[in-house]
Amino acid sequence: MSNLSLELKDVRKSFGKSxxxxxxxxxxxxxxxxxxxxxxxxxxxxxxxxxSGRFPVSxxxxxxxxxxxxxxxxxxxxxxxxxxxxxxxNIFHRLSVYENLRCAVLWSLGYKYSFWHRxxxxxxxxxxAEQVLEQIGLRRRRDTQAGxxxxxxxxxxxxGITIAGGCxxxxxxEPTAGMSRSESDAAVELIRKVTVGKTLLMVEHDxxxxxxxxxxxAVVVYGEVIACDTPANIRNNAKxxxxxxxxxxxxxxx
Amino acid sequence: MxxxxxxxxxxxxxxxxxxxxxxxxxxxILIFAPMVFSSGSSISLLSQxxxxxxxxxxxxxxxxxxxxxxxxxxxxxxxxxFFAIHAMNLASAGKMWMPVTMIPLVGGLAGMFFGILFxxxxxxxxxxxxxxxxxxxxxxxxxxxLMFPEFFxxxxxxxxxxxxxxxxxxxxxxxxxxxxxxxxxxxxxxxxGMFAFTQTPLGRIINAVRDNPERVEFIGYDTQWxxxxxxxxxxxxxxxxxxxxxxxxxxxxxxNVSALRSGGVLLFTFxxxxxxxxGPMIGAIIGVFLSVMLSDFTKAWQLYLGVxxxxxxxxxxxxxxxxxxxxxxxxKYGKYRRIWPQLCAVSAMALVALVGLIMVVEMLYHLxxxxxxxxxxxxxxxxxxxxxxxxxxxxLAILAIGAAGFWHTRKSFKHAWGEVNTEIEDMIRxxxx
Numbered sequence: 137m138s139n140l141s142l143e144l145k146d147v148r149k150s151f152g153k154s155x156x157x158x159x160x161x162x163x164x165x166x167x168x169x170x171x172x173x174x175x176x177x178x179x180x181x182x183x184x185x186x187x188s189g190r191f192p193v194s195x196x197x198x199x200x201x202x203x204x205x206x207x208x209x210x211x212x213x214x215x216x217x218x219x220x221x222x223x224x225x226n227i228f229h230r231l232s233v234y235e236n237l238r239c240a241v242l243w244s245l246g247y248k249y250s251f252w253h254r255x256x257x258x259x260x261x262x263x264x265a266e267q268v269l270e271q272i273g274l275r276r277r278r279d280t281q282a283g284x285x286x287x288x289x290x291x292x293x294x295x296g297i298t299i300a301g302g303c304x305x306x307x308x309x310e311p312t313a314g315m316s317r318s319e320s321d322a323a324v325e326l327i328r329k330v331t332v333g334k335t336l337l338m339v340e341h342d343x344x345x346x347x348x349x350x351x352x353x354a355v356v357v358y359g360e361v362i363a364c365d366t367p368a369n370i371r372n373n374a375k376x377x378x379x380x381x382x383x384x385x386x387x388x389x390x
Numbered sequence: 391m392x393x394x395x396x397x398x399x400x401x402x403x404x405x406x407x408x409x410x411x412x413x414x415x416x417x418x419i420l421i422f423a424p425m426v427f428s429s430g431s432s433i434s435l436l437s438q439x440x441x442x443x444x445x446x447x448x449x450x451x452x453x454x455x456x457x458x459x460x461x462x463x464x465x466x467x468x469x470x471x472f473f474a475i476h477a478m479n480l481a482s483a484g485k486m487w488m489p490v491t492m493i494p495l496v497g498g499l500a501g502m503f504f505g506i507l508f509x510x511x512x513x514x515x516x517x518x519x520x521x522x523x524x525x526x527x528x529x530x531x532x533x534x535x536l537m538f539p540e541f542f543x544x545x546x547x548x549x550x551x552x553x554x555x556x557x558x559x560x561x562x563x564x565x566x567x568x569x570x571x572x573x574x575x576x577x578x579x580x581x582x583g584m585f586a587f588t589q590t591p592l593g594r595i596i597n598a599v600r601d602n603p604e605r606v607e608f609i610g611y612d613t614q615w616x617x618x619x620x621x622x623x624x625x626x627x628x629x630x631x632x633x634x635x636x637x638x639x640x641x642x643x644x645x646n647v648s649a650l651r652s653g654g655v656l657l658f659t660f661x662x663x664x665x666x667x668x669g670p671m672i673g674a675i676i677g678v679f680l681s682v683m684l685s686d687f688t689k690a691w692q693l694y695l696g697v698x699x700x701x702x703x704x705x706x707x708x709x710x711x712x713x714x715x716x717x718x719x720x721x722k723y724g725k726y727r728r729i730w731p732q733l734c735a736v737s738a739m740a741l742v743a744l745v746g747l748i749m750v751v752e753m754l755y756h757l758x759x760x761x762x763x764x765x766x767x768x769x770x771x772x773x774x775x776x777x778x779x780x781x782x783x784x785x786l787a788i789l790a791i792g793a794a795g796f797w798h799t800r801k802s803f804k805h806a807w808g809e810v811n812t813e814i815e816d817m818i819r820x821x822x823x
Contacts, residue, residue, distance in 0.1 A: 188608065210607040220608055228601040231594075239598045243610030247591040249619050255589050280822060301609060 140202065141166045141305050141335035142187065142218075147196035149179075149186055149359075156182050158359040159196070166304075169336040171350035173343075175379070179359040180339040181223060184309050187337075188220045189213040200305065215243065219303035223310045223339070225290045229283030233274050233293060236282050237265040240300035264300065271330055272296040273322075288319040292326060299330045306331055308338035312345050324348055355379065416581070420574040424567055433566050434638075439678045440573035441634045444580045446659045446670030446677075448627035451584060453656070454664035455593065456620050457600030459521045460512075462528030463628060463655055468647030469504050469531070470497030470629025472542065474636040475550050482554035490552055490563050494576050494633035501629020502622055509621035513614055516603060520617075528649045535644040547643030550636070563637065573634050580627050585667060587623060596620045654681075657695070661702050663709025672710045690755050716811075723817065725810045732803035739799050743792025745770075749785035 142164040149157040156179050164170050172180050185191045187198055189210040198205055205213050228236050238255070241264045247253055255261070269275055272292045277285060282293060295311060311327060312320040324345050327336070340346050346353060347367050354364040357379040363370060370376055424433050445467050452458040474497035481488040488496065512523045535542035542548070553564045561568055587593045595616050598606050603613045636642050645651060654677065662673020680698070684691040706713055720726055749769060756767040757776040765777040774781040 209612070211610050211612050214608055214610040222605075226602060226605045226608075228598045228605065230601050231597060235594065235597075239594055239606075240609045242591050242595065249592045249595070249611075249616060251587055251590045251592040251619070251623065253591055254586075255591055255594055258591075276822060297605070297609065 139166055140164060140199070141168075142337065143197075143199040143202075144183075144187070144361075145197040145199070147183075147186060147198060148194045149182060149191065150194045155194075156359050157186065157193075160356070160359065160361050162354055162361050162364060164305075164335055164337060166335055167333060168351045169331065169349055170338070171346040171353045172337065172339045172356055173341070173346060173353060174356035178356045180356050181309055182359075183356065184220060184307055184337075184339060188218065188307060214301070214303065217303045218305040218307065219298045219301055220307035221294045221298040221309055221311060223313060225287075225294050227282045227290060227293055227297060229281070231282055232279050233282055233285070234265055234269060234278045236293060237268050237296055237300050238262070240297040241265055241268075241302075244301040244303075264302075268296050268300045271299075272326060288315055288323075291315065291319075291323065295323075295326060295330065299334075303334075305335045306337070308336065308340075310339050310341060312340065312342050320345060413582070417578060420578060423574075424570050430566065433570050435678065435682060437566065437570045437573050437638050438635075438682065439674050440570070440577045441631045441638060442655075442658065442674035442678055443671045444577055444631035444634070445628055445655050446662065446674045447581060447584050447667075448624045448631065449655045449659050450664055450667075450670045451587065451596075451620055451624040451627070453659060454666075454669065455588060455600065456596040456617060458513075458516065458617060458621070459656075460524040460652070461521055461649065461656070462508075462512075462524035462526075462531075462652050463624075464647055464649070464651035465508065465528050465531045466501040466504055466625040466628035467497075467632035467635070467655075468642070468651065470501035470632030471636040471642040471646050472548065472632075473497060473500035473629075474633035475548050475642045476541075478550045478552065478554070478636065479548070482551060489555060489558070490637060491558075491572060493637055494572075494630045497633020497636065498626045498630040501632060502626040504629075505622040505625025509618050509625065513617040513621050516599075516613070516617065524652075525649065528647070528652050531647045532644060532649065535647055542644055543642075545644070547641050547645075549641040552637050552640055569638055573638065576630055576634055580630055581671075584627055588667060592616065592619060657699050661699060661709055663711030665708045666711040666715065669709050669711035672714075676710065688752060688755070689759065690751050693751065719814060720810055723814050725814065729803070729806045729810055732799065732806045735799040736796065736803040739792055739795035741792070743789060743796050746785055746787075746789025746792050749781075750789060753781060753785060 140163050142162070144160050144162040147157055147160045148155060160179075160183060162170075172183065174180050182191070186193050189205065189208055189212070193206060200213065200216055200218055203216070205216065205218075208216075228239060231239065238261055241261050242248075245258070245260050245264070247258065247261070269278060272295060274285075274289060274292060274296070277289060282290065285293060291311065291314075295308065298306060298308065308327065312323045315323060320342060327338075327349060336349075338349075340349075350367060352364060353367055353370045354361050355370065355373075355376050356362070362379060363373050363376050365373065423436055427433070427436060445463075448466075449460070449463045452460050452463070474493050477486070477488050477496040478490070478493055480486045508527050512520055512527060515523060536544065552569070553562050563569055563572065595606065595611055598609075599611075599613050599616050606613050606616070632642075632646065635646070658673040658677030659670045660673070661676055662671065663669030680691060680695050684694065688694075702709060708715075720729065752769055753767070753774070753776045757765065760767075761776065766773055766775050768774075769781075776782075
């Protein structure tokens with residue numbers, strides 16, 4: 137077994153004639169927290185969509201725990217231990233908060249498509265859902281319809297659904313986007329808490345979140361990973377400074 | 391009526407007393423209904439309602455619980471009915487052993503088999519594409535029914551005699567009342583089965599697929615497979631209802647597998663309320679009443695049904711069940727006395743407008759379709775001449791008065807209703823905090 141959770145080898149993706157990802161390489165060791173930063177339109181979210189199987193890659197290879205996941209469907213990749221959140225909140229809006237979380241744990245507990253188990257009799261699913269509910273701080277809102285939650289609460293639920301299945305590799309796409317300072321501080325604490333011992337890869341614009349959480353930062357510009365290093369080194373990296381300050385795009389919330 | 395919290399299927403409750411009471415009441419109603427409505431015609435009406443209830447509930451597994459708008463659900467009930475009726479004919483000819491009591495199971499298995507067959511194609515897609523493919527399938531099966539008269543009986547259909555085999559405890563299924571209890575028995579266990587389905591992992595995942603199929607793919611589930619399995623199970627229950635209708639009517643025709651029948655179940659289920667488990671049962675009662683009873687009274691019954699459906703879709707998208715639940719909620723919070731004066735006023739005015747509308751429609755139908763046999767007709771107990779100006783003036787005046795009154799009282803009702811519901815929602819929110 138490889139000690140890399142996730143490995144991208146010369147990954148390319150074209151939409152029509154335009155190549156959005158042009159040979160991205162990235163190695164994420166087990167248990168580390170990686171942040172992906174870069175100007176708008178650099179291809180960060182596309183990279184996430186490729187890794188999670190939402191889009192097929194045009195060329196290159198993606199390995200999850202040393203095993204290629206090319207051509208697998210999103211649910212197959214999820215079953216192999218990778219889970220992701222979305223930039224635009226993606227929850228089950230007509231189900232209660234508790235039911236959202238219970239849905240998210242069912243596969244990992246092996247219930248599959250069962251129509252012979254009584255849902256309310258599944259103690260392990262119940263306990264796991266309650267546990268995540270406690271972790272994301274939505275106990276009070278347990279029976280509220282998810283669509284009626286506040287924005288910050290929906291973002292917390294989004295993270296809850298992502299981690300509930302117990303995957304080892306977690307991808308978070310702009311978890312604090314659109315949050316106030318205090319909400320985003322709370323979100324950072326939440327992410328830190330729920331990803332202990334897991335591999336985390338997140339796209340983030342808020343530099344205080346990035347520097348507060350990440351062990352390493354990967355900088356994506358024009359579909360390439362131009363640098364991947366510790367936060368301190370990234371700050372002083374000439375290429376990164378050029379990409380951000382050299383006229384392509386302004387520094388975002390530095 | 392814009393916000394509605396559907397916590398009814400979503401709370402974590404172990405098997406509780408309330409649920410036992412509800413199921414017990416349901417059983418009692420099924421047992422005593424034919425004693426209260428004991429005339430021959432009402433018992434056959436009840437029998438028909440029972441089969442449509444199973445059909446509607448099975449349809450709602452797709453529409454309400456899975457967000458799958460099917461235009462071809464009659465394929466499963468209809469083919470179930472054909473297999474059931476052939477099984478009955480074979481059994482009465484002595485070629486196989488199958489008591490009438492178990493015939494619905496034949497229908498169910500046939501429905502399930504065709505669910506496996508057609509569902510594999512239809513559930514590959516969702517949304518509009520799914521709807522279009524189901525429409526294609528129902529047209530295909532309907533065309534086949536005319537191509538294979540051997541099996542489908544051509545235009546006359548296949549008929550049977552449900553009284554065969556040996557008597558068991560005096561039950562021959564000759565009298566309608568015995569058929570009613572057979573239907574009631576299958577309705578009861580089918581309803582339990584379909585309710586139990588909503589309380590299983592697959593039943594919950596199909597809700598998640600309805601809400602957000604994309605996200606379901608990222609929590610480890612293949613949405614296509616979830617839809618497929620749900621459709622197969624739904625086909626099973628639809629087939630049971632088909633088998634029961636074969637016993638009930640002793641005839642199955644191509645109409646049973648038609649798009650018309652499929653549209654009917656969509657209409658009834660929607661009118662009943664897709665957001666609630668019991669909605670389709672209310673829809674079945676209303677639907678059968680409208681299509682069987684109303685068609686005895688008036689030629690315009692399809693017009694009334696269509697208008698009713700449009701009004702429901704526009705103003706009460708949660709159906710009759712939604713209206714009942716919202717009113718119960720108001721009653722539960724003890725706020726009914728604040729809205730009932732306005733409610734009575736607006737209902738009375740709506741009734742006046744409705745009377746006017748019915749008069750106009752009936753007179754128009756009579757004048758255009760039946761005036762050859764004289765322009766006079768009986769309307770609400772009065773003889774009126776549809777060619778004269780006076781009845782038209784009266785009808786239009788009633789309609790105008792009703793409509794104006796409705797328009798006027800509607801505002802104050804809307805205001806009171808909105809106020810009360812906002813207060814209730816505030817109370818619920820505060821209780822949670």
